[in-house]
Amino acid sequence: MGALSKRKGPQAGREPDVEAALDDLYVTPPAQFVARRAEMSAAAKTAGRAEDARRIGAARRPTLAAWAANLLLRSRPEESRRLLDLGPALREAYHVLDAAGIKDLAEQRRRMVSALSRQAAQLAQQAGFPLSATVQQDVESTLRAVLADPEAADSWAEGRLEGALTPPSDFPTGTVPAAGAPRKPTASKAPPPSARTRPKDELAERRRQRQEQLDQARRTAEEATRRLHDRRAEQAEADNALQRARDRHEHAEQQASAAEQHLREAREELRQANHEQRETEKRSRASADALAQAEREEREAAREVKRLSARKR
Structure with missing residues (x-):
């Protein structure tokens, strides 16, 4: 499997492990990648790990297909290991033109790429980011590249792809010769004398130009x-x-709506308070008038009592 086992645990002198942080970052959905990267980088800087903060901050956000391929590698390690193990066998079979081996391995390749691409789509769906048909094709292209190209296999095994991989154009994907049948040389006519006598350096120059x-x-x-x-x-x-x-914008609209509701309620309370104040003022004036009347009546009664008392004497 190679790179799948390169990072077993925290590196000496680094806690928490920046490698593990980067692994986690590259299985973060692309839509959340930038915010998560900023959070991780800030945490590392706050902890005094400036170099870790720089590495995390320099991480490039993966495409949706690359993220799905990274997620597949982390979530399905056994299936991913089998795909990575199949690649060298398939490339060796093509190298030695083992027709029977190619046929068997090519069928394994077709089944594994199809199954793993479906699993990647399911994982992405479960994470809340379904893959379009085009993105799923990019995932399949990446898996085929892993089988065809050792460098692509190493890149995927790191679990930090930034973009989809493309298989090399010179890797055979079509029909293969029948088992036991030797490769037939391409038929060609004998070159004319002028061609046979052409200087070798001219051929070399054309090859160099190509x-x-x-x-x-x-x-x-x-x-x-x-x-x-x-x-x-x-x-x-x-x-x-x-x-x-x-x-x-939606949050601001909600706040504005709430503020308008509060304003309407405050205005209604003010209207009711004004009405209550006017009624209270009316009752206060009426009470004052009644008090003044009672005081006048009390004075008049006192004068009458005084007057009658004087006559009795």
Whole structure:
């Protein structure tokens, strides 16, 4: 399995293990990757682990297909190990043109790639991020690349893919020769005398030019793949930003609605308080008038008592 067993536990002098943190980060769904990366990096920096914080902060967000492939590796280690073990046997069979071996191994490849890609889709669905048909095709392409290319196998076994892998174009995928049948050389006519006498350095020059063209084409393809990865990452970031903006807008609307409701309730309380104040003022004036009347009556009664008392004497 190789890289699946490279990181058994925390590295000496590092707690918590930055490798384990990165492993966890790369099975974080892409939509949550940036926030999780920032959280992990900040935690490492707060703990005084500046180099760990830098490594975590430099991690690039995987595409959805790459994330699903990473998740498959971590969640289905035994099945992943069998796929990685099949790759060398399949490549060796093609190398020696073992037709019977190729046929058997190719059938295993077809079954395993199909089964594992379905498992990856199920894991993604369970995580809340279903894969589209196009993304699932990218997962299958990655698994085929793992079988065909040792470097691709090592990359996947690390569990930190950033983008989908593509199998090499020169890896045979079609029909194979019948068992025991030797490869037949391509029929060709004898070259004319002028061709036979062509200088060897001219042939070498043409081969060199073809190799240069192939190298340039590969560099162009790699650059296009990097640009595509960057554009996909930018699009995902833009989608996340849009969702955050929508969430903030919805939250603001809810707050505004609550504030308006509170304002309506406050105005109703004020209206009721004004009404109660007016009624209380009316009762207060009526009570004051009654008090004044009672005082006048009491004075008049006192004067009458005084007057009558004086006459009696």
